[in-house]
Amino acid sequence: MNKTLIKLKHPPVFLSTAAVGGRKESEGPLAFAFSQICEDDRFGMDTWEKSESEMQRRALHFALSKAEMKEGEIDALFAGDLMNQCTGSAYGLLEYDIPFLGLYGACSTSVEGLLLASLCMQEGFGRCAVVTSSHFCSAERQFRLPIEYGGQRTPTAQWTVTGSGAFILDNDAAGEFSCAESCVRITEVLPGRSIDGGITDANNMGAAMAPAAVDSFTRYFEESGRSPEDFDLILTGDLGYEGSGILRELLRKRDIVLGDNYNDCGLLIYDREKQDVHAGGSGCGCAASVLAGYVIPKMESGGFRRVLAVATGALMSPSSVQQGQSIPGVAHLVCLECGGE
C-alpha cells in the first residue's frame, strides 16, 4: 500500500489551546489543565446537550482570548463530538462567524481535526481552530441509559469525560515563529485505517480500538524510521486501562516495545484508585482536554520536546451494536515537536 505518513512541508504552530471541564475532571490529577471548571456540569444550560455545546463555545472563547485573536482572523473551524448529527459542535460554535467543517471520528476527532487542519494549511487556510467535546450525561443518555436510571457499569467500561478542548493553529507562512524554540508544531501526520477486531461488547471500547492503534503505530514506526525511545511522551487517547494493556501486548508481538514514556489520556485525566471510573476516561473531550490543557502547554514550557499523539475512536452506534455488528476502531496520529523551522 501507499506510504501513509506525511511529513508536513510547512509545520503549523499552536498559537493557543484551552480546555474546559466538569466536576469530576476538577477532582482528578489534571485539574490544573482546565481554564474553567463547572461544578454542576451544566454550564448554565437546561439540557445536557446544550451544556455540551456551551463547553465548546467557551473552550474556543478561551483559546481565542489567549491568542488575542478575533473570530474574523480564523479561516476555518474543524469540530466534532459524539452526539447524534454532531449537534454539540453545530450549536456550540454557531455564534462564531467562521467557516465550519464538521467531523466525525468518535473519540479520535480531536486528532483527526489537527491532522486535517494541518494538511489544509499547507496551501490553503492560514489559521484554523479545532474544537471537540464530550459530556458524561449527554453521552450516557444517548449511548447507554439516562443517568437517573443508575445503570451498573462493567470493569472494562470507561467514563465519558465532561470536557472540551480547543486549539488555534497558524501556518506560519510569514516565518515569524522560525526562531521560537518554545513553540509547538505539528510536524508529521498519519491518518488511521478503520479496523474491526471483532469486539461486540459496547462496554469494552478499549479492546475495540486497540487494533487500530496498533496499525497506526506500526505504520508510523516503519515509515518514519523512528522508535519509541525517540519520544518524551507517546500518548494514546483514550484506550483506558484495558485497551492500553492490549496495545502494549499487541505491539510487543510486532517487536515494538512501549516504555515508561507511554501513557493514555484516559488514564491521565482521572485517578482510577479514587475516582471510580473503572477503565479510565474516554470521549471526544478526553484527548482534546488532555492535549489542549496539559500536553501542549507543558511542551511550550519545556517539559516535553517531542510527543506522539494517537487518538482512537470506536466507530459504532447504539443501533449498529443492537443489530449485532462488531465495533470498528480508528486511530489518527500526529507528531508534535518543539522548535523553530
Place this chain on the structure above:
Amino acid sequence: MNKTLIKLKHPPVFLSTAAVGGRKESEGPLAFAFSQICEDDRFGMDTWEKSESEMQRRALHFALSKAEMKEGEIDALFAGDLMNQCTGSAYGLLEYDIPFLGLYGACSTSVEGLLLASLCMQEGFGRCAVVTSSHFCSAERQFRLPIEYGGQRTPTAQWTVTGSGAFILDNDAAGEFSCAESCVRITEVLPGRSIDGGITDANNMGAAMAPAAVDSFTRYFEESGRSPEDFDLILTGDLGYEGSGILRELLRKRDIVLGDNYNDCGLLIYDREKQDVHAGGSGCGCAASVLAGYVIPKMESGGFRRVLAVATGALMSPSSVQQGQSIPGVAHLVCLECGGE
C-alpha cells in the same frame, strides 16, 4: 473577515466517479446516472442501515473499477452520511484498507469531502476518494417515523434520496493530465459558515438551509469577481423547490440574479409532477449521486465547461428539534472546471 475563497494552486482531477441508487431514483429523470440500481432498496442486506452501508461499498467499488485502481493506490477516504455516529460510512467502507477520515456535514457532506480532499492534496495526499450516502428508509426511521407507520408528509418536506456517490481524485503532481481538455478539476473551494435563520420546522429543510447558501454564494461572487453568467451550471444540493425559491429571492435582494443556468440536485433527481416527492430530493446521497452520476460525467463529455456546486446541510438532530432549537444550515462550495493546467 478573512478572505474565504481559496483558488487551488494544484487543482485536483477527477479520475472517476460512480453512483448507485434505489427504485425511486431509477424512476426519475436521472436514472441513467446510476452504475447500479437496486429495485428493492435493500442491496441484499437485512436492515436498512446495512443497506445504506452496502451502497457506499458498491459506489466506491464501481469508482475504483472505472479508474482501474486498487484500494492501495488511494491515500485517504473522506466519507460521511446522516446516520447516528455516521455508521453508514464506518461499516460500508470497512473492507477497504484505506485511511479513513469521517465527516459530518449533513446533506453538504459530499462537497465538504471534495473541498477537504482538494486542500489535503495540495501538499499531502496524492489520491483521495470521497464517498457519501443516504437511504430513505434508514433516514425516515431515525429522523421521523419508521416507514411502516405511513406518516403524513407536509408540502415543504423533501424525500431522502436512496443513493450513494463516490469520487476518486488525483493531485496530478506528475502533470499527466496537463493537456487533457476533457478532464474535470476542482479549481476553487469556499467552506461554508453555519447560519441559523430561525427555522424550527424539521419538515422545511429548504428554508433552514437557504440562508447558508445565500452566504456562500454572496462571498463567492464577491471574492472571485465572477458572476452567475460565468457558469454553465450553478447547482445547489439540495434546497428542493421551497429552498431554491427562497435562495433566488434572497440573492436577488443582494443584486445577485440566478438565471436559467441555476438548478438544484433535489429538483433534478426526481420528477416532482409524477413522483410524489413534495419539495424534491434531499440527503447526503442526493448531491453526491447527482454530481458523481450526472454532472461530472457530462462535464467530461463536453456538456458543461464550468460548474459551481454548493451543497447545503441542515445541522440539527431529532433531539435538538425536540428541545426547541432552531435549525442551522451550512453550505460548502466547489468550482469545477474542464481543462488542462
